[in-house]
Each structure stands twice: as C-alpha cells, then as structure tokens.
Amino acid sequence: xxxxxxxxxxxxxxxxxxxGFGQENTRxxxxxxxxxxxxxxxxxxxxDAVCHQLQAVTKILQQQxxxxxxxxPVELILFNTRKSYEDYLKDELPEALNRRAVFFSDNDVSxxxxxxxxxxxxxxxxxxxxxxxHQHLPFVPLWIDEGIAEYLETQSEESGLASRRxxxxxxxxxxxxxxxxxxxxLQHAAEMQSDDYRNSWAWxxxxxxxxxxxxxxxxxYLRKIHNGEAPGKFSSWVQPQISDLQxxxxxxFRKSHFRLNSD
Ligand SMILES: [Zn+2]
Numbered sequence: 158x159x160x161x162x163x164x165x166x167x168x169x170x171x172x173x174x175x176x177g178f179g180q181e182n183t184r185x186x187x188x189x190x191x192x193x194x195x196x197x198x199x200x201x202x203x204x205d206a207v208c209h210q211l212q213a214v215t216k217i218l219q220q221q222x223x224x225x226x227x228x229x230p231v232e233l234i235l236f237n238t239r240k241s242y243e244d245y246l247k248d249e250l251p252e253a254l255n256r257r258a259v260f261f262s263d264n265d266v267s268x269x270x271x272x273x274x275x276x277x278x279x280x281x282x283x284x285x286x287x288x289x290x291h292q293h294l295p296f297v298p299l300w301i302d303e304g305i306a307e308y309l310e311t312q313s314e315e316s317g318l319a320s321r322r323x324x325x326x327x328x329x330x331x332x333x334x335x336x337x338x339x340x341x342x343l344q345h346a347a348e349m350q351s352d353d354y355r356n357s358w359a360w361x362x363x364x365x366x367x368x369x370x371x372x373x374x375x376x377x378y379l380r381k382i383h384n385g386e387a388p389g390k391f392s393s394w395v396q397p398q399i400s401d402l403q404x405x406x407x408x409x410f411r412k413s414h415f416r417l418n419s420d
Pocket of ligand 1: 283287302303306
C-alpha cells in the first residue's frame with residue numbers, strides 16, 4: 158500500500174542499522190544485491206526466486222501497461238516476525254503497523270518493508286507494483302495505484318481470485334457494481350475499505366481485458382500522466398472514446414467469467 162510520506166526521515170534509519178557504524182551487523186542473515194535490487198533479510202530467503210517475482214511483475218507492467226522501470230535502486234527489508242517489523246518502524250512510521258508491507262519512494266531510492274508470512278510473495282508483488290508506478294508517473298490516482306497492485310499481486314488463477322471475481326459478479330447482478338466515480342473520490346489509502354480494493358481491482362480487470370478500446374484508452378491516460386499532463390478524472394477524460402463507460406463495465410462485471418491477469 159502506498160505511503161509516500163516522511164520518506165527522508167525513515168530512510169535514515171536503514172543505513173544506520175545495517176552498517177552499525179562500520180561494524181558488521183548480524184541482524185541481516187541475507188544482504189545481497191541483484192541488479193537494482195538489494196535485499197536485507199532477517200531470515201533465509203531465496204534471493205533469486207524473490208528477484209524473479211519482482212522482475213516478472215516489472216515485465217508485465219512494461220509490456221501490458223507501458224510502465225517503464227528505471228534502474229534506480231530498490232531495497233527490500235524483510236523481517237522475521239511481525240513484532241520485529243513493528244519495532245523497527247513504529248517510531249518513524251506508525252501508519253505501517255496495521256499492514257503486512259509498505260513502500261517508500263523518493264528520487265533516489267525505493268524501499269519495501271515486509272514481514273515473513275505466507276503472503277510474502279503476494280505482498281512483494283503488490284509493493285513492487287507501487288514502486289514501478291511511482292517511478293514512472295508523477296502522480297498516481299489511488300484507485301489505479303491499488304487496482305493495478307491488486308491485479309498483479311497474485312499469479313493468474315491463484316486461489317482467492319475466483320471468490321473475489323464471484324463477489325464482484327453477484328454484486329453487479331444485484332445492481333451494485335463497482336462504481337468508478339465513487340472510487341475516484343478516494344484520496345488517501347487510509348480511507349480505503351476492503352471493498353474499495355476489490356472494486357479498484359475489478360476496474361483494472363475490465364479496462365485491461367474488455368476490449369482493445371478500453372485497454373488502449375487506459376494506457377493512453379497513463380501516458381498523459383507520464384508526460385506531465387493533468388488529464389483529470391479518468392471517467393470524464395475517457396468519455397469521447399467510451400461514452401457509456403459505467404454501463405460497459407457493468408456488463409463486463411456481470412459476465413459469468415471475466416478474464417483475470419496472466420503472466
Ligand atoms: Zn497497496
């Protein structure tokens with residue numbers, strides 16, 4: 158989840174604790190670099206497997222969304238327990254405490270903090286999506302930021318996706334489809350409920366898979382933002398290309414099978 162705040166203050170804590178002022182620091186049993194990634198971990202982790210996941214997400218973002226990665230350093234800081242993660246972050250970033258992972262970006266470096274759980278791979282895929290989006294775009298509307306992160310956090314057809322799709326489908330059939338104009342009102346991650354994450358995800362599924370028109374319109378909107386333009390809300394901006402956007406999305410959501418991402 159994105160937390161683009163107090164970056165400078167937080168960033169100071171990592172080198173201090175990693176290097177121990179020149180002494181060997183035994184906190185990290187893994188401290189390895191692969192291309193732009195540096196991994197610090199309190200527990201043994203397959204560095205190549207982790208980097209493979211990060212690269213896979215990066216590649217999909219590049220090929221399917223037009224989100225170009227940079228070579229700027231990305232640091233992963235992995236904790237053995239939730240307590241260890243919380244102790245490390247509680248003073249500098251109390252907002253991180255209710256989450257399994259957070260990311261930070263500034264012009265020079267991005268950092269992902271996460272703790273060991275059975276969702277670690279999912280969490281890292283989610284957070285690297287935020288990193289890449291924020292590297293490429295000067296600002297990222299919240300529903301796009303979380304929608305794409307949710308879209309790419311699992312590999313296609315993993316368990317959980319079917320039930321999420323089912324929930325969207327039934328709500329749409331009952332007359333409560335995900336509404337883009339509602340999602341576009343959300344300004345801060347703290348305002349987002351689980352339904353908002355799921356609805357943002359559903360909108361990305363629709364835009365990327367319904368038709369060439371929907372996909373190209375969405376990519377074109379991302380390009381506008383990348384180019385420093387201020388296109389306004391997507392729902393208004395896209396009108397000339399898709400005049401009945403919400404209606405078109407509703408029929409997509411009601412389908413017995415709407416396509417999910419594939420990598
Ligand atoms: Zn997120």
